[in-house]
Amino acid sequence: MSQYVLRRLLIAVPSLLGISLVLFVVLALAPGDPFSELATNPNVPPEVAAALRAKFGLDDPIYLRYLHWITAMLRGDWGFSFVSRMNVDTLILQRLPTTLYVIGSAQLLALAIAIPVGVYAATRPYSIFDQIANTLAFIGFSLPTFFTGLLFILLFSITLDWLPFVYTTDIRATGFRWVIEQVRQAIMPVMVLGLFQAASMTRFVRSAMLDVIRLDYVTTARAKGLGQARVIVKHAMRNALIPVVTLVALQMPAVFGGAIVTEQIFRIPGIGSLLISSILSNDTPVVMAVTFVFACLVVLFNLIADVLYGWLDPRISLR
Amino acid sequence: MLDNELRTMIDEVKDGRMDRRGFVQRMLAFGLTAPMATQLLAIGGVAMAESPSTYKPTKRGGGGALKLLWWQGPTLLNPHFATGTKDQDGSRLFYEPLACWDPDGNMKLVLAAEIPSLQNGGLAADGTSVTWKLKPGVKWHDGKPFTADDVVFNWEYARDPATATVTIGVHRDITVEKIDDLTVRILFKKPTPFWADAFVGAPGSIIPKHLFAEYKGAKSREAPNNLSPVGTGPYKFIEFKPGDLIRGELNPDYHMANRPHFDTLEMKGGGDAVSAARAVIQTGEYDFGWNIQVEDDVLLRLEKGGKGKTVYAVGGDTEFIALNFTDPNTEVDGERSSIKTKHPLFSDPAVRKALSMLVDREAVKKVIYGRAGRVTPNFLNGPEKFVSKNTTWEFSIEKAAKLLEDAGWKAGSDGIREKDGKKLKLLYQTAINGPRQKTQAIVKQACQKAGIDVELKSVVASVFFSSDVANPDTYAKFYADLEMFQIPMSQPDPAQHMRRYHSRNVATKENKWQGVNFPRWVNKDYDATVDAAEAETDLVKRAALYIKANDIMMQDTVFIPVMHRLKVEACSNTLRPVVSGWANETDNLFDWYREATG
Numbered sequence: 001m002s003q004y005v006l007r008r009l010l011i012a013v014p015s016l017l018g019i020s021l022v023l024f025v026v027l028a029l030a031p032g033d034p035f036s037e038l039a040t041n042p043n044v045p046p047e048v049a050a051a052l053r054a055k056f057g058l059d060d061p062i063y064l065r066y067l068h069w070i071t072a073m074l075r076g077d078w079g080f081s082f083v084s085r086m087n088v089d090t091l092i093l094q095r096l097p098t099t100l101y102v103i104g105s106a107q108l109l110a111l112a113i114a115i116p117v118g119v120y121a122a123t124r125p126y127s128i129f130d131q132i133a134n135t136l137a138f139i140g141f142s143l144p145t146f147f148t149g150l151l152f153i154l155l156f157s158i159t160l161d162w163l164p165f166v167y168t169t170d171i172r173a174t175g176f177r178w179v180i181e182q183v184r185q186a187i188m189p190v191m192v193l194g195l196f197q198a199a200s201m202t203r204f205v206r207s208a209m210l211d212v213i214r215l216d217y218v219t220t221a222r223a224k225g226l227g228q229a230r231v232i233v234k235h236a237m238r239n240a241l242i243p244v245v246t247l248v249a250l251q252m253p254a255v256f257g258g259a260i261v262t263e264q265i266f267r268i269p270g271i272g273s274l275l276i277s278s279i280l281s282n283d284t285p286v287v288m289a290v291t292f293v294f295a296c297l298v299v300l301f302n303l304i305a306d307v308l309y310g311w312l313d314p315r316i317s318l319r
Numbered sequence: 320m321l322d323n324e325l326r327t328m329i330d331e332v333k334d335g336r337m338d339r340r341g342f343v344q345r346m347l348a349f350g351l352t353a354p355m356a357t358q359l360l361a362i363g364g365v366a367m368a369e370s371p372s373t374y375k376p377t378k379r380g381g382g383g384a385l386k387l388l389w390w391q392g393p394t395l396l397n398p399h400f401a402t403g404t405k406d407q408d409g410s411r412l413f414y415e416p417l418a419c420w421d422p423d424g425n426m427k428l429v430l431a432a433e434i435p436s437l438q439n440g441g442l443a444a445d446g447t448s449v450t451w452k453l454k455p456g457v458k459w460h461d462g463k464p465f466t467a468d469d470v471v472f473n474w475e476y477a478r479d480p481a482t483a484t485v486t487i488g489v490h491r492d493i494t495v496e497k498i499d500d501l502t503v504r505i506l507f508k509k510p511t512p513f514w515a516d517a518f519v520g521a522p523g524s525i526i527p528k529h530l531f532a533e534y535k536g537a538k539s540r541e542a543p544n545n546l547s548p549v550g551t552g553p554y555k556f557i558e559f560k561p562g563d564l565i566r567g568e569l570n571p572d573y574h575m576a577n578r579p580h581f582d583t584l585e586m587k588g589g590g591d592a593v594s595a596a597r598a599v600i601q602t603g604e605y606d607f608g609w610n611i612q613v614e615d616d617v618l619l620r621l622e623k624g625g626k627g628k629t630v631y632a633v634g635g636d637t638e639f640i641a642l643n644f645t646d647p648n649t650e651v652d653g654e655r656s657s658i659k660t661k662h663p664l665f666s667d668p669a670v671r672k673a674l675s676m677l678v679d680r681e682a683v684k685k686v687i688y689g690r691a692g693r694v695t696p697n698f699l700n701g702p703e704k705f706v707s708k709n710t711t712w713e714f715s716i717e718k719a720a721k722l723l724e725d726a727g728w729k730a731g732s733d734g735i736r737e738k739d740g741k742k743l744k745l746l747y748q749t750a751i752n753g754p755r756q757k758t759q760a761i762v763k764q765a766c767q768k769a770g771i772d773v774e775l776k777s778v779v780a781s782v783f784f785s786s787d788v789a790n791p792d793t794y795a796k797f798y799a800d801l802e803m804f805q806i807p808m809s810q811p812d813p814a815q816h817m818r819r820y821h822s823r824n825v826a827t828k829e830n831k832w833q834g835v836n837f838p839r840w841v842n843k844d845y846d847a848t849v850d851a852a853e854a855e856t857d858l859v860k861r862a863a864l865y866i867k868a869n870d871i872m873m874q875d876t877v878f879i880p881v882m883h884r885l886k887v888e889a890c891s892n893t894l895r896p897v898v899s900g901w902a903n904e905t906d907n908l909f910d911w912y913r914e915a916t917g
Contacts, residue, residue, distance in 0.1 A: 045487065045488050045491070046830065046831070046833030046834075047480075048480065048483065048484075048485070048487050048488070049833070050831075050833075051480060051483060052483050055483055080540070081394075081561075083394045083395070083402075083561075084394040084395050084561040084562070085395050085397075085400060085540050085545055086395075086545070086546055086561065091561060094560050094561075094563075095563075153594075157602060158597070158601060158602060161602065164604055165594070165597075165598065165602070165604070166388070166587060166590070166598050166604055166605065168564070168585075168587060169560065169563065169564055170558070170564055170566055170585060172384070172583075264589075264590070264591075265590075265594075267587065267588075267589040267590040267594075269560060269562070269563035269564065269589065273562075273563075273589055274562065277391075277392075277394075277562050277589070280781060281394075281781075282781060282785070
């Protein structure tokens with residue numbers, strides 16, 4: 001087993017290097033530069049703009065810039081934001097808790113909906129409940145988050161005036177009120193993200209459950225006279241959830257990506273909105289760092305999924 | 320002509336036969352009103368008075384929280400590094416300049432004790448120096464006193480190329496010396512009519528010497544206070560998350576009586592202009608939304624029954640179509656739009672004139688800008704005293720067609736006019752932005768009717784406005800026949816703005832397209848006029864020179880002004896903000912307050 005994990009880890013290193021190289025080259029070749037605003041600022045003589053470019057090493061050849069970046073990264077130096085003139089890791093760490101809070105809650109919400117609904121629908125295939133659940137799930141993952149987001153804002157903030165639509169990290173309240181406020185402002189983004197996730201997950205749970213429920217050992221359990229609830233929860237569900245766990249793990253990076261749009265709509269100061277604003281201002285070190293974090297997440301969750309497989313089914317790790 | 324009348328009026332003010340307000344109003348009627356009227360009076364020998372404040376609260380604090388929404392949040396808080404207005408806005412919450420600009424473009428005192436004038440000895444008669452007296456007893460937020468040393472230090476800090484500040488252009492050519500603890504003198508290399516460039520307005524904010532002295536030059540980016548400002552302003556810094564949030568609280572030691580009004584301050588960043596307008600105007604979640612570039616009918620809809628409204632500030636920003644005077648389609652020494660070429664179609668003035676007649680400014684205002692724009696025949700639209708009254712414009716497809724017909728441009732079989740085998744086909748580029756694409760469509764339609772074929776092109780703003788030498792789509796390269804955008808006029812004086820189109824500033828491959836004269840227009844008369852204006856210390860003559868410069872430009876149709884744009888802000892019904900078209904939104908923040916009842 002440990003050998004298997006080691007092998008996987010060794011494969012992850014070159015893939016990360018490859019990803020970083022591709023990211024870097026693409027960013028270096030992309031049009032625009034971080035000091036574009038200086039070009040239209042009449043107070044800044046062209047020499048100063050040129051000096052700034054030189055100071056930040058923008059005029060060096062790409063391979064040199066990449067070497068600088070990768071060696072700095074290995075030393076734990078994430079680089080320096082051109083726009084904010086502060087360290088990129090500070091910038092990311094400032095945004096991370098919010099992202100984790102919103103995405104984590106959304107993911108929990110998705111699971112809380114998908115598992116019971118999927119399982120229940122699978123036990124009664126083609127019943128009215130199953131059909132309604134299926135239809136809703138279909139609508140759910142057909143609607144993009146930017147659409148549902150705006151819809152929620154129009155309904156809950158503007159028409160009903162129940163919820164705020166600007167997310168603020170600075171809630172001036174303490175104790176219980178603080179918690180209430182935190183929850184209140186997170187409701188809409190979490191719902192938008194969570195429901196979208198729940199929709200696709202429900203269908204997945206349902207089909208995984210359907211597969212398992214027909215297997216012989218489930219029938220055996222029933223034949224032994226166990227109650228329906230016990231059979232479903234203790235016997236069928238445990239096995240059915242194995243692929244679901246993998247799915248959740250593999251989807252995590254995608255959720256971070258999906259949150260970019262949601263973060264923008266609700267002004268959530270998370271990693272996603274940091275990425276967008278950095279791309280718009282051509283703040284390459286930040287874009288590089290954030291996209292690299294996403295790449296690491298993909299590799300990490302793949303690794304976790306692999307390990308989980310190996311743990312669940314030891315035959316896989318022997319291959 | 321304007322010379323004499325103005326001079327008489329200035330004398331009347333001097334003798335007390337006319338009051339200051341009357342002077343300003345007369346100039347308005349005369350078409351020469353100056354947001355910088357007071358400066359005109361100052362040079363004319365009349366001491367400047369501080370413009371009356373609209374501030375009402377009679378005690379410090381008690382205004383609760385002030386919630387500001389900037390849809391592009393500030394990303395750094397050092398005024399010397401602020402690349403965009405959003406960063407200047409953020410720094411200006413805590414740092415202060417010696418003086419700032421009020422809505423009329425008058426000077427308002429902040430850290431200075433009096434406005435320099437000839438009478439009080441602040442201004443040298445020959446225009447080569449200005450002496451500022453500082454307000455006594457001003458303290459930095461950490462309790463240290465604010466003195467002349469701080470002002471001198473800011474000059475040294477900013478002018479050092481190694482510090483790499485964006486304010487270097489202002490500080491490079493001046494000398495700042497300390498006279499005593501509360502007096503500084505700025506020396507100019509040559510007579511300088513506009514002496515209020517350094518230390519005035521948001522870019523002139525002053526940072527404390529005692530915290531930044533060690534971080535001058537190459538170490539500038541290591542200063543811990545780059546991210547946690549210690550200023551002299553009405554609000555003290557609490558917290559900063561770049562692009563997201565700035566928090567501040569009332570400064571109990573603030574140097575202005577009864578100010579500030581608000582107990583806490585919050586500036587939230589991110590999102591887009593429409594939803595910012597919504598959060599202020601419709602739902603009232605925020606008190607003030609910055610730079611609401613939203614189509615007017617959307618704003619009108621939000622305002623119906625909402626909790627806020629839009630407010631406008633008049634500055635000098637002009638949306639224009641620039642004509643390329645060089646040939647974008649011929650390469651000379653590996654360079655397109657080379658100054659060695661002449662534009663094949665625009666070398667005929669009739670084509671340029673006809674194009675100007677085909678831009679329906681009235682329609683653009685009606686359909687797109689609404690309350691946020693004014694129709695104008697001029698490139699230079701402010702301050703009022705620099706605005707030409709000699710120019711006119713008209714929209715007429717028939718007249719444009721006739722003009723072209725008379726100049727020998729005959730319609731071909733495809734309806735497109737041609738002459739000597741050259742077809743009237745134009746490439747018209749601009750940055751991607753809703754109002755701009757709509758304007759393009761309006762212009763294209765009119766051109767088509769007059770027999771000109773226009774191809775539209777839109778480039779992502781981050782590319783269009785970049786200084787990227789490798790990219791062919793930047794505005795500075797101008798590989799098109801026409802291009803449309805706006806260059807912000809950042810101070811209430813036209814010198815900086817008009818200097819750009821001097822022939823020495825032509826953008827070429829040689830200067831890596833950093834030259835700011837992108838239409839590549841060369842006119843000796845214009846060069847001479849601008850040069851003369853820069854050396855002219857008599858403000859009255861100087862204004863006349865800039866008006867002449869504008870007229871030469873319009874005569875040559877270098878630019879076709881599309882709209883004189885106003886600043887649009889969203890504001891809650893109870894908030895009383897002070898916003899100037901000549902300053903950043905936060906420049907007058909100390910005068911903001913909330914009316915007890917809406």
